[in-house]
Amino acid sequence: MSAPVQAAAASPGGHYVPHAPQGAQPETVAALRAAFGDAIGRDVLVCGETIVYVARERAHEILAWLQTTPGQEFDYLTDITAVEYRDPELPIEVVYQLRSLARRADLRVKIALDKTQPLEVDTVWDLWKGCDWLEREVYDMFGIVFRGHPDLRRLLMWETYAEGHPLRKDFPLRGHFSRAEQTRQALAAQPEAHYSLEELSIADAYHELPADMRERLLKGERGTLT
Amino acid sequence: MGLVNPASENLEVEGTQVSTMSPNWVTTRLDFLVNWARKNSLWPMPFGTACCAIEYMATAASRFDIARFGMERQSFSPRQADVFICAGRVPFKLAPVLRRIWDQMPQPKWCISMGACASTGNVFDNYTVVQGIDTIIPVDVYVPGCPPRPEGLIYGIQLLQKKIAGETFTDQDLRQEATYGPGNLFLPPARIDELSEPFGNSVHQTRSQ
Numbered sequence A: 001m002s003a004p005v006q007a008a009a010a011s012p013g014g015h016y017v018p019h020a021p022q023g024a025q026p027e028t029v030a031a032l033r034a035a036f037g038d039a040i041g042r043d044v045l046v047c048g049e050t051i052v053y054v055a056r057e058r059a060h061e062i063l064a065w066l067q068t069t070p071g072q073e074f075d076y077l078t079d080i081t082a083v084e085y086r087d088p089e090l091p092i093e094v095v096y097q098l099r100s101l102a103r104r105a106d107l108r109v110k111i112a113l114d115k116t117q118p119l120e121v122d123t124v125w126d127l128w129k130g131c132d133w134l135e136r137e138v139y140d141m142f143g144i145v146f147r148g149h150p151d152l153r154r155l156l157m158w159e160t161y162a163e164g165h166p167l168r169k170d171f172p173l174r175g176h177f178s179r180a181e182q183t184r185q186a187l188a189a190q191p192e193a194h195y196s197l198e199e200l201s202i203a204d205a206y207h208e209l210p211a212d213m214r215e216r217l218l219k220g221e222r223g224t225l226t
Numbered sequence B: 001m002g003l004v005n006p007a008s009e010n011l012e013v014e015g016t017q018v019s020t021m022s023p024n025w026v027t028t029r030l031d032f033l034v035n036w037a038r039k040n041s042l043w044p045m046p047f048g049t050a051c052c053a054i055e056y057m058a059t060a061a062s063r064f065d066i067a068r069f070g071m072e073r074q075s076f077s078p079r080q081a082d083v084f085i086c087a088g089r090v091p092f093k094l095a096p097v098l099r100r101i102w103d104q105m106p107q108p109k110w111c112i113s114m115g116a117c118a119s120t121g122n123v124f125d126n127y128t129v130v131q132g133i134d135t136i137i138p139v140d141v142y143v144p145g146c147p148p149r150p151e152g153l154i155y156g157i158q159l160l161q162k163k164i165a166g167e168t169f170t171d172q173d174l175r176q177e178a179t180y181g182p183g184n185l186f187l188p189p190a191r192i193d194e195l196s197e198p199f200g201n202s203v204h205q206t207r208s209q
Helices: A002-009 A026-039 A059-068 A131-142 A179-188 A201-208 A211-219 B025-039 B051-060 B092-104 B115-120 B150-165 B189-195
Strands: A040-046 A049-054 A076-083 A092-100 A105-113 A120-122 A145-147 B044-048 B083-087 B110-114 B141-143
Touching: A026 A040, A026 A049, A026 A059, A059 A092, A059 A105, A059 A120, A076 A131, A105 A120, A131 A145, A179 B092, A179 B189, B025 B150, B044 B051, B044 B092, B051 B083, B051 B110, B051 B115, B051 B150, B083 B092, B083 B115, B110 B115, B110 B150, B115 B141, B141 B150
Parallel strands: A049 A105, A120 A145, B044 B083, B083 B110, B110 B141
Antiparallel strands: A040 A049, A076 A092, A092 A105
16 A cells, blocks of 8 residues: 555655555544643544534644644645534534644534534634635634634625524424515615625725615624524 | 416406407517517526536537527526526526516516426425426426437427417517515415425425415
């Protein structure tokens, strides 16, 4: 298994970095345990991928460490998602899929959230700007709040969507409301008003806007986020 | 479900309106001329949201060529369009957009609901897909299929042409803009629930009170 990899690495091309033959990252896990101790929960190897469970309170610190520490350099955030299991006893998990572009290594970091507690984690927006929409999607679909996210609004559903968070297990497939009510609420949405003032570069020219648009932006058909 | 024009269901009945003009030789000849002109130069407004749009493109391309029906001018602005062709599923988030586009189209206008998703929601009987665009806007022709082949859409267009050929301007309700009831709904809530009812043995649907 390792013979062709070594042969390629020794080839006169020079810049070839071999793919990690497996996704297993035992050194990273060991380094995490050495650096953070109790904050690192169990680690499992699933389908050749290493999954590390970390404590919610120190997750941001750990992710920052993974991003910047030499030898780890998980500089690319592939995805953020969440999992809710059908067993109601099991916690909801927030999943960070990390990738080191230089080392060609993958790592999956999970935070287990107790359902009886508020579903909140710290944003990683200051580490990877690309997490912006990923966190918004997780918030939209699961209702997990990312503390410190600069613009945490729904992403896929419209912003005044009032039925809840669709990928939660207690969400019925067809939604909570009747079709007529769903249609009414959907038609009442204002597609143009769904940009934040920050997004609209017209924020500076707010007072020169037509009165109706000003009112719409101010009153906020953005509505209340549930 | 009687044969009632859905657009008139939200109208309040204020006594019977009798058309002052009855069809005669002049009006029918004029209808014939106007309808002939209309049906042979329909300008479609493609509203393609999914795989049906691919079949629609095939229909518009050289092999099937809806230019033969006077539809060579694809209108990507609702203001210069006659036929709204909804090709693909419509999520609820898109519903106000679709309604806005339909309202922006000037009379005379018609609507073809292309494919199972636009007509009924198809297998997407879930929280996010409109269960048939006829719960939002009036539809003239439904084209079944998933997606329909170009022949299917062409047959739908021919049906629409037949429908147009039978119109008369003495019918005052015909070119009336659809009025929306409370909550901006096109149909009464119970009717929307009925139209959106799940197929098969799946019965878990929340109803309007």
